[in-house]
Amino acid sequence: MKRLQISQQEIVLAVFVALFIACSVLLTGFLTSDNMLTLMQNVAVLGILGLAMSIVVIGRGIDISLIAALAVPPGIALQMVLDGQPLALAIVVAFLVAMVIGLFNGWLIAFAEIPSIFATLASGLLLAGFGQTFIFDLDVVPWSDGMAGFEKLGQGTFVGIPMPVIMFSLAAISVAILLRTTRWGAFIYALGDNPDTARATGVKTRPMIVMQYVLAALIGCFAGLVLASSVHSMPTRIFNSTLIYDVILVVVLGGIGLSGGRGGVVNVILGTLLIGTMLNGMTIMNMPYSVQNLVKGIVLLAAVIADSFINPRNEETSQQGDI
Structure with missing residues (x-):
């Protein structure tokens, strides 16, 4: 008789359904149109950042600078428009800045061989500090008349679906196509599964690492x-903020193994x-912020411990994965 096996995806789905039902029944105001709209908007941005992080983690890395890529390049765009520059130019500059962030991260990790957690932590601090010191006049860069029309990217609906959810869906489809149907996607999984084997089979691992971080920064800017x-x-x-921990x-x-080479958009x-x-x-x-951080810390620790059991270490390949 075959042993009943339940995947991590099924467990997470079941927990989500149970949590959603519990919140709907027990929390006043949860299942209202205004709160659902807020929830979907927040989930959309968090999900897009998750897609960016997933590309890096599948390739056996991590990007702590992702929130800097979220804040600084778009902040530069808003500041440029506020100062009278054309919107199109400002958007191009924002993505160029994000690309430079990704290239810098990739070079530090692939060629200088600095561990990704330290390289991206340093670059994120550098970028955020530079922006707050030399670029932004205010901590909150305001919307200006020159941005008119661009708010449609994050507001309004399309066939009844909030635009942020549409943006998340488009990003998810794009990342899924990259990971599952292209050679680059296959190389990312190969690199995450076993870098030495990937290199031996002809994969140019250093450029692939750089590409991962460029993509992550661009998606973070989006x-x-x-x-x-x-x-x-x-x-x-x-x-x-603690947004990077949420990502x-x-x-x-969601089930993307920290050891690399596993998981995808569904996770x-x-x-x-x-x-x-x-x-x-x-x-x-109305949980205090400190209590929310405590809960998130407990959940993250439990998820990391669960990941170590689900993907036990394979001593023959010096990596974690199914054995």
């Missing part, structure tokens, strides 16, 4: 533009729904 158009400003101090929670809890979607619902529920309950 998430920032969606966020800015949703709230009509860019709060640059968001870099100092890591989405990826790990990000499930993790986003679960974490988004949990955060929204805690907010409605």
Whole structure:
């Protein structure tokens, strides 16, 4: 008789459904149109960031500078428009800045061989500090008349679906196509599964690492533009928040192994729904910020421990994975 096996995706889906039902029944105001709109907008931005992080984690890395890529390039775009520059130029500059961030991260990790967690932590601090010191006049860069029309990226609906959710869906489809149907996607999985084997089979691992971080920064910039158009400003101090931990929670809890080479877009979607619902529920309950951080820390620790059991270490290949 075959042993009944339940995947991590099924567990996360079941927990999300149970949590959503519990919040709907027990929390006044949870299942209202206004709160659902807020939930979907927050989930969308968190999900786009999760997609960016997933590309890096599947390739056996991590990007702590992702929130800086979310805040600074879009903040530069809003600042440029506020100062009288054309909107199109400002958007191009924002993505160019994000690309430079990704290239810098990739070079530090692939060629200088600095561990990704330290390289991206340093670059994120550098970028955020540079922006707050030399570029932004205010901590919250305001919306200006020159941005007219761009708010449609994060506001309004399309066939009844909020635009941020549409943006998340488009980003998810794009990342899924990259990971599952292209050679680059196959190389990312190969690199995450076993870098030495990937290199031996002809994969140019260093350029692939650089590409991962460039893509992550560009997607992070896109998430920032969606966020800015949703709230009509860019709060640059968001870099100092715990948002990066929420993104890591989405990826790990969704089922993308920290050891690399496993997971995909479906895992990000499930993790986003679960974490988004949990955060929204805690907010409605008026939980103090410190208590919310405590809960998130416990959940993240449990997810990391679960990941180590689900993907036990394979001593023959010096990596974690199914054995």
